Structures are given as C-alpha cells and as structure tokens.
Amino acid sequence: MASFADNTRIVITGVGLTAPNADNLGDFRKALLEGRSGIEMFETRYLPPVPAGVCRFDKFKHETKKAARRGTRAGSISIYCANEAVLDSGYDLQNSDRSRMGVFIGITEHGNVETENEVHSLAKYNNDVKFWTHHHNPRTVANNPAGEVTLNMKITGPHLCMGAACAAGNLGLIYSAQMLRLGEVDFALGGGVSESIHTFGIFASFKSQNALAHHEDPTKACRPFDRDRNGIVVSEGGCMYTMERLEDAQARGAKIYGEIAGYAYNSDATDFVLPNPQRQAECMNLALKRAGIAPEEVDILNTHGTGTQQGDEHECEAARTVFPNSPRPYINNTKSFIGHCMGAAGALELAGNIPSFQDGLVHPTINLDNIDPDCKLEGLVINKPRAVENVKYIMNNSFGMLGINSVVILKKFED
Amino acid sequence: MTGEGIRQAILEIINEIVPDEDLANVDPKVPFRDQIDLDSMDFLDIVMELRKRYSVEVPEQDYPQLLTLSSTVDYLLPKMESL
Numbered sequence: 267m268a269s270f271a272d273n274t275r276i277v278i279t280g281v282g283l284t285a286p287n288a289d290n291l292g293d294f295r296k297a298l299l300e301g302r303s304g305i306e307m308f309e310t311r312y313l314p315p316v317p318a319g320v321c322r323f324d325k326f327k328h329e330t331k332k333a334a335r336r337g338t339r340a341g342s343i344s345i346y347c348a349n350e351a352v353l354d355s356g357y358d359l360q361n362s363d364r365s366r367m368g369v370f371i372g373i374t375e376h377g378n379v380e381t382e383n384e385v386h387s388l389a390k391y392n393n394d395v396k397f398w399t400h401h402h403n404p405r406t407v408a409n410n411p412a413g414e415v416t417l418n419m420k421i422t423g424p425h426l427c428m429g430a431a432c433a434a435g436n437l438g439l440i441y442s443a444q445m446l447r448l449g450e451v452d453f454a455l456g457g458g459v460s461e462s463i464h465t466f467g468i469f470a471s472f473k474s475q476n477a478l479a480h481h482e483d484p485t486k487a488c489r490p491f492d493r494d495r496n497g498i499v500v501s502e503g504g505c506m507y508t509m510e511r512l513e514d515a516q517a518r519g520a521k522i523y524g525e526i527a528g529y530a531y532n533s534d535a536t537d538f539v540l541p542n543p544q545r546q547a548e549c550m551n552l553a554l555k556r557a558g559i560a561p562e563e564v565d566i567l568n569t570h571g572t573g574t575q576q577g578d579e580h581e582c583e584a585a586r587t588v589f590p591n592s593p594r595p596y597i598n599n600t601k602s603f604i605g606h607c608m609g610a611a612g613a614l615e616l617a618g619n620i621p622s623f624q625d626g627l628v629h630p631t632i633n634l635d636n637i638d639p640d641c642k643l644e645g646l647v648i649n650k651p652r653a654v655e656n657v658k659y660i661m662n663n664s665f666g667m668l669g670i671n672s673v674v675i676l677k678k679f680e681d
Numbered sequence: 682m683t684g685e686g687i688r689q690a691i692l693e694i695i696n697e698i699v700p701d702e703d704l705a706n707v708d709p710k711v712p713f714r715d716q717i718d719l720d721s722m723d724f725l726d727i728v729m730e731l732r733k734r735y736s737v738e739v740p741e742q743d744y745p746q747l748l749t750l751s752s753t754v755d756y757l758l759p760k761m762e763s764l
Contacts, residue, residue, distance in 0.1 A: 331700040332718065397733060400725045 270556060276443045277679060278523040279515050280355025280508035281617050282347040286319030286501050286604045290350065294614075295621045297603065298629035299651050303485035304604050305499055311386070311466040317479055317487035318463045319501025319605040329418060338380060338405050339461035341414030343504035343610075344371055348415045348455050355508040356520060357453065359419065368451035369412040369425040370441045371506070372434025372458035374608035374666065376427065377406030378465040411459050423451050431666025432570070433531060434458045435505065435612025436674045440529045442509045452514060457506035460608035464502070468608075472498050475539070477574050488606075489633035490571035490578050490599045491641035498572045499605030505613035523620050527659065527677035528557025534669025541577055546584035546671050550661065553673040554588075561588055563659055564595040564675070566628055567645070568615050570663040571599045572606050579640045581663070586643065595661065596652060597645045599631040612664030616674060622657040623678040682761045687754045690761075694730040698723050709751040731757075735764060 281291045286304025288294035297304070308318035325334055325342050328349035334342050348369065352359055384402055391397040404410070412425040424445070430437040435458030442456025462468045472478035479497035481487035488499040507523075515522055530552035534542035554561060567585060571578045589595060600615040601607075607614050622628060630647045637646070662674045682690070692704050695717070702717045713719050727747065731737040737760050739747065746756035 332698070332702075332723075335698070335700070336722070391733070397729070399729065400722060404722075 270447065272447065274447045275512035276446050276509055276526040277512050277515050278507045278526070278676070279510055279520040280351040280357065281505070281523060281620070282350025282352070282354060283505040283614055283617050284321040284323040284343060284346055285503045285607065285614055286321060289321070289323040291617055291621070294618055298600065298618050299627060301630065301632050301649065302603065303632065305484045305487055305501070307484050308463060310463070310469055313466060313469055313473070316469050317481060317484035317499045317605070319499065319503065319607065320463065321502050333418065336401060337414050338410055339464055339502070340373070340376060340411040340459050343459045343461065343502065344411040344415045344506065345418045347457065347459065347504040347506035348419060351455060351506045351508045352419070357508060357518070362453065364420055365422045366452040367421045368423045368442070368445050368454050369415045369421055370438050370445065370454060370456045371412040371415070371427045372430055372436070372438035372609050372613065373408070373411060373427045374431050374434055374460055374462065375429070376408055376410055378467055379461050380405040382465050382467060415455065430670050430672065431668060432606065432608055432611055433664045433666040433670040433672035434609040435614065436529070436662060436664045436672035437531065438613055439507060439509070439526065439616070439674050440531060440672065442507070443526045443529065446509060446511050452510070454509045455506050456509055457504065457613040458609040458611070459504035460502050460610045462502060462608045463500055468500055472500070479573055486633050488573050488602050490569065490573045490602055490631060491582070491638055491646065492634050493636040493638045495573040495575070495578065495638070497574055499601070501605035501607045503604065503607035503610035503614050505610055505617050507613070522679040524623060524676040525679050526674065527559070528553040528555070528675040529673060530556060531670065531672040534671070536669055539667055541580045541665055542669060543580045543584040543587070545669065546581060546663070546665060547587040549671040549673050550584065550588045550663070553661065553675050557659070557675045557677070559659060562592050562594050564589070564661045565654065565657045566619055566622060566660045567595040567597045568619050568660065568662045569597060569599045570665045572601055578638070581665070582641045582643055593644055595645055596628045596647050596654060597643050598629055598647045600629070602632045602634070612662060612672060612674070616660070616662040616676060619660050619662070620676065622660065626655065626657060627651045627653055682764045684754050684758055687757050687761050688750065690735070691727070691750065691753055694727055695719070698726045707750055710749055712748050713750070735761060737761060
C-alpha cells in the first residue's frame with residue numbers, strides 16, 4: 267500500500283513531446299530502440315561549434331506567428347507539447363471547465379536566453395537602454411513557459427514553473443500529482459521544458475567547469491558510464507503529460523499509460539555542484555517506500571547520468587546501495603541519445619521508457635564502448651535493446667545543481 | 682520619404698509584429714485595432730521599430746496620433762520626409 271496521505275491513484279493519460287531526435291512518443295521510442303542519436307554540431311555565440319541537441323517540431327502547429335514572436339522558445343516548446351499531450355489524451359478541452367485545469371512545468375532556469383539576446387542586441391545601439399525591449403519582463407518572469415500555455419489554451423486554473431535545476435522534469439509530474447491529490451485541479455498538464463541551447467552562457471559555464479562534452483562525431487559526444495566520457499551535451503526539449511485521478515480518467519474512458527506509484531525529492535545540503543550519492547540513495551529509497559515496493563521489484567532504472575566523470579560515478583554508487591547484488595533492475599540512460607535536455611530531461615527520459623510496459627523492451631544506453639570500472643552496474647543495457655518478460659515498474663532519476671534529487675516510480679496500469 | 686514610402690514602412694513594421702494578419706485590405710481611415718489583432722504591447726513595438734529603423738521618436742503624448750494608417754502617415758511625414 268502506498269504511504270501517501272491518502273489512496274488517491276494518479277495516472278498519465280497523454281504524452282506530448284519534442285526531443286532532438288523526435289517530435290512525438292512513437293518516433294521517440296523508435297529512435298531509442300534503433301540507437302539513433304539526435305546530437306549535432308551547433309553554432310552558439312563566442313564559442314566554436316559545440317555538440318548539442320536541437321528540436322525541430324512544427325512551431326506553428328498550435329501557436330500563431332505573432333504569439334511565437336512575442337513569447338519565448340521555452341513557451342513555444344511548452345505550447346507544442348501541452349497541445350500534443352491533450353490531443354493524445356482525447357480530453358475534451360472545448361467542453362471542460364478550464365478553471366479546474368492546471369499547468370505545472372519544471373525548468374532548470376529561465377530568462378537567460380532572452381536576457382543574453384537583449385544585451386547582445388543593445389550593444390548594436392551603443393547600450394542605449396531606450397532600445398531595450400518592453401517584452402523583456404513578460405519573457406523572463408519565471409512562470410513564462412507555463413503562463414504561455416494558459417494563454418494559448420485558455421486555461422484559467424493555476425499555473426507554475428518549478429525551478430529545480432536538472433531535477434525539474436520529474437518535479438512537473440510530482441507537483442501535478444500533488445495538486446490532483448489535493449483536489450485543487452481535476453486535470454493537470456505536468457512536465458518539463460528547456461530552451462537552454464539558445465544561451466551561450468550554459469555552454470561557456472560548463473566549459474569553464476571542464477564539464478562540456480567534446481567529440482569529433484557529435485552523435486558520440488554524450489557517453490555516460492564510458493571510460494572516455496568528457497562532459498555534458500546541452501540540448502533543448504520538452505515533454506508534457508496529461509495527468510488525472512484514476513476515477514476521472516476511467517469515467518471518460520481514457521487510455522492509461524501508467525500510474526504514478528511513488529515519488530520523492532530531497533536535498534543534498536552538501537555542495538553547489540557535486541552530487542551526494544547518499545542523498546540520492548535516500549531519495550530512491552523514499553520513492554520505493556511510498557510506492558510500497560522492494561528494490562528488486564523495479565524492472566527499469568532510467569539513470570540521470572549526464573556523462574561527467576564524478577556525476578556518473580556518484581549515481582552508480584547510489585544505485586549499487588539501493589540495488590545491491592541484484593540482476594534487476596535493468597539500467598539504461600536516455601541522455602546518451604538526446605543529450606541533457608535540462609528542465610525537460612526527467613520528463614522526456616521517462617516518456618522514452620513508458621512504451622516498455624507494452625513492448626517489453628528496454629532501450630539501451632548508447633556510446634558505451636568501454637565501461638568505466640567505477641560505473642559497472644549489473645543490469646546496464648548496453649548499445650542494444652533488451653527484451654524482458656514483463657515490465658511493471660520504472661524508476662526515473664533526475665538530479666540537479668545545488669543538490670536537488672528527484673525520483674518518480676511509474677507502474678504499469680492494472681485496474 | 683514620401684507619404685507613400687512612410688505608409689509602406691509602417692505596413693512593413695506591422696507585418697513583422699502581426700505576421701498572421703493580411704494587411705492588403707487595411708482601411709487607412711479605420712483605427713488599426715478595429716481591423717487587426719494589435720494590442721498595446723504591439724503598439725509599443727511599432728514605436729520601437731520606428732526608433733530603431735528611422736531614429737524617429739514618438740513621445741507618449743503623441744500615441745493617439747497613430748490611431749489609423751492615415752493619421753500615422755500624416756503625423757510621421759514631417760519627422761521622416763527628410764530621410
């Protein structure tokens with residue numbers, strides 16, 4: 267029995283996404299099973315070309331050109347993903363009470379892109395601030411991506427962006443589940459987004475930290491757990507879920523992707539950037555406890571692993587603590603295909619694994635040519651998908667700077 | 682610039698701000714906002730673009746002069762005819 271405040275069951279009923287290698291769940295899954303990377307060389311200000319993940323979704327499918335120009339890239343990604351998720355869910359948006367709907371989006375950061383662009387533009391005018399745009403504030407407020415979704419879809423219930431560094435994607439799901447459980451909304455759009463590749467600062471900062479990946483072949487630049495990994499590949503992306511209480515989803519005959527079995531998020535309280543394996547393990551254990559399951563019941567562990575030296579080692583150490591001497595779970599990593607989609611990472615990486623409930627396959631970790639002995643994990647699925655008998659529980663890890671850890675456990679739906 | 686040149690310049694700016702709109706049939710005597718989806722933030726974009734492209738300043742007290750295409754051209758003519 268779940269150790270939540272009550273026994274409300276929360277389910278996922280729709281998925282909308284854009285990733286560097288796909289713009290919908292079906293294509294995303296196919297790319298992950300076929301080992302297709304979405305990483306390419308990318309031009310950014312002040313730096314030589316860098317490996318990065320770029321999304322190429324149809325921006326104007328759900329948004330006017332005027333709205334896209336006024337808003338932000340993160341807003342456009344959110345609008346695309348939110349509309350795709352609602353379409354996928356079959357939810358009758360037109361005839362629903364939109365004051366009972368909420369939009370909850372995890373972000374790693376927001377506003378850097380717009381600020382950098384404006385500073386760059388202002389320099390052309392001798393830094394005379396009368397040329398600074400009046401759109402700066404509405405573009406850079408922290409609720410911008412979620413707010414743009416409410417404007418686009420005329421949703422009048424609550425909206426919020428959760429700033430949670432690279433743990434944010436899971437936070438979008440967790441917060442949505444909490445709001446549904448509290449009865450504050452009947453229908454939640456939750457997930458995560460990132461526009462990070464459009465700021466040079468994120469690349470430059472990782473480079474100064476000696477944590478920016480480089481490789482002559484961009485598709486091989488992101489290589490978590492590999493001996494020759496050399497850092498993070500920054501990507502943009504987004505993934506939004508429609509989430510409902512089980513009885514509401516069943517009442518409208520919705521298809522159900524999975525049930526939120528457990529979740530947790532906690533804080534390291536130890537360092538600005540270095541992870542803490544003990545706290546990560548505590549976070550995973552708390553999620554397991556809330557799901558009411560033993561570690562060996564987890565079928566797939568989707569790792570956070572970004573391809574940095576210490577980060578990967580620490581996560582493997584945490585995983586060995588939680589899952590000692592067990593062939594389960596099967597362990598994979600989605601960043602090896604799409605890079606680090608920052609605020610979107612947790613939500614996108616979970617999405618890439620959800621089809622496992624149906625197809626019984628575990629997508630691999632690619633670019634793993636020589637495993638780092640410090641990253642050795644029994645169940646790692648390397649370079650090729652693995653067929654398994656039955657997938658019932660998926661654990662999804664996402665960790666971020668300032669020591670924020672988030673874990674979501676999704677369960678195959680059984681009535 | 683001639684009045685026609687200014688008219689073209691204004692329509693070009695508005696087209697960039699509201700690219701979804703068809704500006705071919707804008708009535709020069711009818712307020713912009715009664716014909717196209719142009720709000721106060723868009724209006725500030727027109728002012729900003731005039732500043733950036735033509736170094737023309739439109740003080741806030743003169744904003745009502747930009748009500749229609751016709752009144753805008755009339756207002757801008759003395760400011761832009763020497764350009």
